[in-house]
Structure formats: C-alpha cells, structure tokens
Amino acid sequence: MTAALADAAAAVLRGNDLGHLTVASPDLYPHQWSWDTAFVAVGISRVSVPRAVAEMTSLLAAQWPSGMIPHIVFDRPSAYFPGPERWRSELAIEPPALRTSGICQPPVHSLALACILQEGRRRGGSDRRTAEDFVAGTLPGWLAWHRWLAASRDPEGHGLVEIHHSWESGMDNSPRWDFPYSRVTPGEMEPFTRTDTRHVGEVRQRPTDEEYRRYIWLVDQMVAVRYDEEAIRKTIDFHVADVFFSALLALAAEIIGELAEEFGRRADAAEMSEVAARFRAGVAAAVDPETGLATDRDLRSGRLLHSAALSGFAPLISGAEADVLARQRELLLGPDWCGHRALRHAVPPSTSPAAAQFDRRRYWRGPQWPVMTWLFSWAARRHGDAELAGRLREEALRQLGDLSFAEYYDPLSGQALGSRAQSWTAAAALDWMAWS
Ligand code: 2M8
Numbered sequence: 499m500t501a502a503l504a505d506a507a508a509a510v511l512r513g514n515d516l517g518h519l520t521v522a523s524p525d526l527y528p529h530q531w532s533w534d535t536a537f538v539a540v541g542i543s544r545v546s547v548p549r550a551v552a553e554m555t556s557l558l559a560a561q562w563p564s565g566m567i568p569h570i571v572f573d574r575p576s577a578y579f580p581g582p583e584r585w586r587s588e589l590a591i592e593p594p595a596l597r598t599s600g601i602c603q604p605p606v607h608s609l610a611l612a613c614i615l616q617e618g619r620r621r622g623g624s625d626r627r628t629a630e631d632f633v634a635g636t637l638p639g640w641l642a643w644h645r646w647l648a649a650s651r652d653p654e655g656h657g658l659v660e661i662h663h664s665w666e667s668g669m670d671n672s673p674r675w676d677f678p679y680s681r682v683t684p685g686e687m688e689p690f691t692r693t694d695t696r697h698v699g700e701v702r703q704r705p706t707d708e709e710y711r712r713y714i715w716l717v718d719q720m721v722a723v724r725y726d727e728e729a730i731r732k733t734i735d736f737h738v739a740d741v742f743f744s745a746l747l748a749l750a751a752e753i754i755g756e757l758a759e760e761f762g763r764r765a766d767a768a769e770m771s772e773v774a775a776r777f778r779a780g781v782a783a784a785v786d787p788e789t790g791l792a793t794d795r796d797l798r799s800g801r802l803l804h805s806a807a808l809s810g811f812a813p814l815i816s817g818a819e820a821d822v823l824a825r826q827r828e829l830l831l832g833p834d835w836c837g838h839r840a841l842r843h844a845v846p847p848s849t850s851p852a853a854a855q856f857d858r859r860r861y862w863r864g865p866q867w868p869v870m871t872w873l874f875s876w877a878a879r880r881h882g883d884a885e886l887a888g889r890l891r892e893e894a895l896r897q898l899g900d901l902s903f904a905e906y907y908d909p910l911s912g913q914a915l916g917s918r919a920q921s922w923t924a925a926a927a928l929d930w931m932a933w934s
Contacts, residue, residue, distance in 0.1 A: 504931045506901045508545055510924035511538065515549075519556040519573065523905065523917035526697040528578055530557060530571040532603040533668055534922045536610040537869055541925025543610075543617040544932045547625040550614050551632045554607065558639050560596045564727070565646030567607065568598035569665060579693045580717055590725040600717070600725045601666050604746040605647060607640060608754040609876065613929070615757070634761050641758065641766050644751050648773045650727050657780020658739040659747055660797060662730050663716045667740050670713075671705040672848065672862040673805045673855035675738070678796045682735040684715035703859050703915050712736075738803070739795040741784045745812035748777035749877065752817075781816045790825045806834070806853035807862075808846050808870060815877045827886060830874075836893075842912035843897040845871040845890060851909060858908050865906035865915055868894055872926035891930050898927050 514520045520542070521527060522534040535557045543550035560571040572582045573596065582597040590600060611633050618629025651659045661667055664675040692710055695701045705713070716736050723729035731737065755770030784792045786802075791810025794803040814826050831837050834852040836844040841851065848862045848870065849855055857863040875890035897907060903923040905916030 500931060503895070503898065503901065503927055507541070507903065507924040507927040507931070510903050510919045511542060511545070511921060511928070513919060514921045516574075518552055519571070520553060520921050522922070523920045526694060526905075526917040528574075528576040530560075530573065532557060532567050532569045532571075533606050536606040537872070537922040538925045539610040540613045541922075541928035543614045544928045547614060547618045547621060548628050550610070550617075551628055554610060554614070555632070555636070557607075558636055560594060560598050561639055561643065562590070562594045562598075563592040564650070565642035566602050566650075567605070567643050568594065569601050569603040570599040572597045572599075577693045579690060580714060584690070584714070584717060584721075586721050587725070589721060600720050601663050602647075603666060603668050604743045605644060605750040606746055606873070607643070608750045608757065611636075611640065611757060612753050633757060637754075637758060637761060637763065637766075640754055641763075641770070644747070644754055644770060644773060647747055648751070648776070652776075652780075655776065656739070657744065657776040657778075658741065658784065658795070659743040659777070660731070661736075661738055661740045661743060662720065662734045663713070663736060665713065667743055667809075669742070669807070669809065669848065669862040671709050671860070672807045672809070673853070674794050674803055674807045674809055675736075676805070676855070677801065677803055678736050678738050678798070679709065679712050681798065682712045682715065684711050687711075687715055687718055690714055698916055700859070704861060735798075737797040739784075739797055740809075741781055741792040741794050741812045742809035742815070744777045744784075745781045745792070745816035748774050748781060748816035749880075751777065778816045778818065781812045782818050782822060785813060785818075785822060790829050805855065806850035808848050811846070811874070814874060814881075817877075817881050823881070823883075827883070831886075831889075838909075841909050843907075843909070844893045845897060846874060847909045848906070858910050859915055861906070861916070864909060866897070866909045867906045868898060868904075868926050869922040871897075872930065875930075891933065895927070895930055898923070903927065 519530045520538050522531045539550040539553040561567055585599045587598045587600050615629045615633050618625045664670050695704050719734050720730055751770045752774035755767045759767035786793050792812040796803055811826055813822050834850045838851045845866050847866050849864045871890050871894040875887040879887035902914040902918050904914035905920040
C-alpha cells in the first residue's frame with residue numbers, strides 16, 4: 499500500500515509537469531500557483547532535487563520588481579478565468595517580466611527551500627551541491643519577497659499582514675470573509691464567464707456566482723490603479739488583516755533568517771528574525787481569550803471577524819507560548835474539530851463541523867484539505883510536537899488511500915471533491931511517505 503501510494507503520487511506530479519513547472523491541477527488550474535509551487539517542490543524534492551529546484555526557479559522568475567511573488571504565473575494560453583487578459587499585469591506601474599496575476603499568496607516558499615536543502619544534503623553528491631548553490635544564489639530574491647510583505651503589507655508594524663482579496667489568503671470563500679464581502683457591492687463591470695465550475699462534479703463544490711462577481715470586481719479595482727499598493731490600500735473594497743497569512747510569514751521569516759545565517763548573511767538573518775518575532779507577536783495578540791482561536795480583522799470597519807475557520811489555529815503555525823499552544827492543540831483535537839464524532843478521518847476540516855457556516859462539500863467552507871493537514875503536521879514537527887505531527891500524518895495517509903489525490907474531501911463521507919490529481923495533494927503524500 500505504501501509503495502503504491504508513493505508511486506501514484508509521483509505519477510500525478512509527472513502528469514502535471516510541463517518540464518519547468520508543475521501546474522496546480524490538470525484541468526481546473528492549468529498554471530503555476532505561488533503557494534502550490536512551494537508545497538509541490540517539497541514533494542518533488544523527495545524524487546528529484548534538481549527538479550524541485552527548477553520548480554522554485556521558475557516561480558522566482560515571475561517576481562515583480564517590488565519583490566512580490568505573484569499568485570499565478572500564466573505561461574501558456576488556457577481557458578482559466580480570470581486569465582492574463584483580465585489581470586493585465588502589464589499595466590502595473592512597475593510591471594513584471596512575465597504575465598502574472600497581480601496579487602500574492604501566503605509565503606510558504608522558505609519551507610520549500612529548507613526541505614530542498616535538507617533532502618539535497620541527505621542524498622549528498624551533486625544533489626547537495628545543486629541544493630546549496632540554489633539556496634545561496636536565490637536568497638536575495640526570496641529575502642526581497644519577505645521584506646516586501648513586511649513593509650508593504652504591514653506598513654504600520656502591527657505584526658499582521660493586510661490582504662486585498664480573499665484569493666490572497668488562499669482560503670478563497672472561507673466564512674472568515676463573509677462579513678467583508680457582504681460590504682463589497684460590485685458596480686458596472688465588464689461581463690465574464692466562469693470556467694471553474696466545468697471541472698468539478700457539482701457546482702456546489704465551488705464558490706457561488708455572487709462570490710465570483712465580487713472576486714472579479716476586486717481584480718478590476720486593482721487594475722484601475724495599476725497595482726499601485728498605496729492606491730489599492732485606499733480604494734479597494736476588501737481590506738483585511740489575515741491572521742493565518744501572518745502566522746505563515748512569522749514561520750517563513752524565521753526559516754529564511756536561519757538560512758541567511760547559515761549562508762553568511764548576518765544582517766539579513768537579524769532582520770528576518772525581527773520580522774518573525776513581530777508577526778508571531780501579532781498572531782498571539784489576535785487570539786480571542788474566550789474561544790482560544792486567532793481572529794482576523796476587517797480593516798474597513800475595524801470589526802473583529804469571529805469565525806470557526808481553520809485559520810483560528812494560526813499560533814500552531816507561527817509558534818507561541820506553551821500555554822497558548824497547549825490550548826490550541828486541545829481544541830484542534832477536540833470535539834469541534836478533528837475529534838468531531840461525525841468525521842470520517844480525524845484531520846482538520848476547513849471550518850468546524852459544529853459551526854453554523856459549515857458546508858461539507860463547498861470548497862473552503864467545510865471540506866478537509868490534505869495540504870493543510872500537511873502544513874499543520876510539518877509545523878507541529880518543527881515546533882517539537884512529534885506526537886501531533888504523527889497523528890495527523892497517519893490519519894491523512896488513510897484519507898489519501900483512495901489514490902484520487904483530490905483537492906479536498908467531504909469530512910463526513912470521506913468522498914473526494916474538487917479537482918482530482920491535485921499537485922499539492924500528491925506532493926504532501928510524497929513528503930509524508932519519506933518521513934522517518
Ligand atoms: C484556489 O484558488 C484559485 C484562485 O487563486 C481558484 O479557485 O481559481 C485556492 O484553493 C488556492 O488556495 C490555490 O492556491 C489555488 C490552486 O490550487 O486554487
């Protein structure tokens with residue numbers, strides 16, 4: 499079974515490989531996505547270190563002059579909507595060299611750098627050299643990305659990252675965003691046709707048309723100001739402090755700081771360790787003492803966004819004081835989350851099954867996402883909680899036993915949902931299989 503799972507996962511990644519990049523999924527997402535690429539590179543490194551390096555290199559080639567790593571790189575024509583014609587990145591005040599979207603996604607890239615380096619060293623020989631040369635040579639680019647996030651997305655230094663579109667959170671239609679979107683009222687806009695719903699078994703597994711109208715409205719708002727960050731902050735209808743993105747920045751900055759130290763960049767290392775501390779503190783301060791969950795904030799109204807979404811466990815990602823971590827762990831394994839009695843597999847659902855907003859089949863509103871389970875297990879291992887990491891891994895591998903490598907799963911029935919042969923799901927499986 500184990501060998502079959504690893505073989506099937508590797509076959510999925512080969513099937514989605516265009517040579518220099520891996521598409522996020524064969525039909526639904528036929529391009530390179532930013533955070534997908536990092537997860538994919540972690541998995542591919544278990545098969546080929548040079549190929550994992552190529553994956554990250556192709557993403558970095560799309561970096562904007564500002565330092566931003568864009569959320570989608572469009573390198574071939576496709577029916578994906580919104581494509582480059584709607585994003586119009588060429589109109590940006592400082593345009594990128596490639597055609598890309600104009601927003602970003604959470605910075606999980608340094609996790610991939612660390613994994614590639616570790617795997618290269620474990621294998622030794624040319625893999626070791628390839629990994630070390632790659633990290634040493636591209637550190638300036640990755641550092642610029644983290645620096646841009648810390649400066650442009652937290653200009654006042656609160657330790658929380660602002661986002662301008664829920665696509666930036668990666669959890670597009672999570673209940674986290676219901677309130678801010680209730681205040682986004684699209685005006686007149688160029689008509690469009692969705693293509694995403696053609697690639698899933700039933701429309702209800704995707705966001706609604708109303709949500710899509712808002713998503714595209716925000717894209718048009720950013721194009722209108724030519725992606726000028728200052729102007730976007732003033733004009734965009736969706737302006738939110740994202741606690742989960744912030745936790746990932748804390749973790750990512752800590753890791754890239756360690757890499758910088760190792761490769762002799764002491765000033766960069768000190769700077770990144772400060773960034774990590776700032777965002778870790780921002781996340782800790784966002785924990786609601788009553789619920790024990792971290793909370794986003796709507797920056798237009800100032801309102802705290804209470805929701806029973808997985809992002810509430812941000813401290814388990816960023817790291818926190820022992821008592822905070824202990825409470826979060828208990829909650830995560832408790833009856834409202836992984837320990838809910840109706841769950842088929844005890845892995846974190848995207849929204850608590852005990853919450854009113856829980857929708858077992860709709861995208862980020864309930865289903866379990868294997869890549870998120872991988873992230874929580876990887877972070878637990880890093881923060882010294884091997885027991886939690888092992889539990890999550892074991893359950894997740896059982897879930898993946900259907901070999902569909904689905905984008906997400908119905909937490910109650912265990913049914914595969916969304917895209918099949920999703921790259922990051924296969925990558926998570928490959929990495930877990932290699933854990934000792
Ligand atoms: C989903 O998002 C894209 C837009 O970015 C979409 O629905 O078209 C999200 O799950 C996101 O987190 C992910 O990176 C992307 C590709 O897997 O798909």
